[in-house]
Amino acid sequence: MKKVLVTCPPMLGLFEQFKEPAAAKGIELVAAKTTQVLSETELKELLRGFDGWIIGDDPATKEVFTSAKQGGLTAAVKWGIGVDNVDFEACQELNIPITNTPNMFGSEVADVAMSLMLGLARQTFYIDREIRTNYEWPKPAGMSMTGKTVGVVGFGDIGFNTAKRLSGFDVEVIAYDPGVEGNKELSFVKRAAWPECLDKLDFLIFTCALNKHNFHMLNAETLSMMKQGSKVINVARGPLIDEQALIASLQSGHIAAAALDVFEVEPLPVESPLRDMPQCIFGSHNGSNTIEGVQRASEEAIAKIAEFLYADK
Secondary structure (H helix, E strand, C coil), X not given: CEEEEECCHXXXXXXXXXHHXXXXXXXXXXXXXXXXXXXXXXXXXHCCCCCEEEECCCCECHHHHHHHHHCCCCEEEECCCXXXXXXXXXXXXXXXXXXXXXXXXXXXXXXXXXXXXXXXXHCHHHHHHHHHHHCCCCCCCCCCCCCCEEEEECCCHHHHHHHHXXXXXXXXXXXXXXXXXXXXXXXXXXXXXXXXXXXXXXXXXXXXXXXXXXXXXXXXXXXXXXXXXXXXXXXXXXXXXXXXXXXXXXXXXXXXXXXXXXXXXXXXXXXXXXXXXXXXXXXXXXXXXXXXXXXXXXXXHHHHHHHHHCCCC
């Protein structure tokens, strides 16, 4: 029986149901105690004696992999889509086979993007908070979606599913993604190269992976190009946005509101000025976390780690 450490919070939330299927594949799953990410020091200590690792958003660095390899680690799987926290080159150097579980959460994360967009448009979250917390009965004027223009950054699985959902809202969609050609047979989707057409957008939704080319792609310069009163939604990765520049734009009123499921630092620091902005909606980096999505990705992660660990049999 091979021992595999699990540090992915969504998988840990349904952990008991994965133990038996994993055992049937010769794997003993061990749950780490974490609600977000572990530190490099914690990971180096925890990974000793494990054959495999199912990774969440932890700092899976060369230092961590080197230490884990010395302790017996022979394979790893990054649970989910994003891989910006994982040093794949280090794994290659250390001869540790590794992969992720792509195309698992397109629908789930797109659903969250839509809910956040509508929440901003109609201020439903603000109304709820005022009623619950301040015992008020607010009636702010919302924004109709009909005729609006929505930018979607990333036209992969999540971006495509977001655009597909937008088809029922009588909006124009502009998709940004240098790695994807065409509109995937969605006739209402137009293509543009970043940062073209930012001045036309009422909403800008980030759904793309993070890499060295798009770090802080929404910054003071590109924010200034956006339409006065437009709104920003991020269900992808926090560092796509220069958070300090966004805060400044929100404080000036140039950007009217933001809905962020992800941040540059997670959890969101207590001292962040974003916390004092009632026009904004916040999430806990939880867009992929549905029962069905977690089951799919976890089963895939278990199958892949088992394939790696028992490759010679």
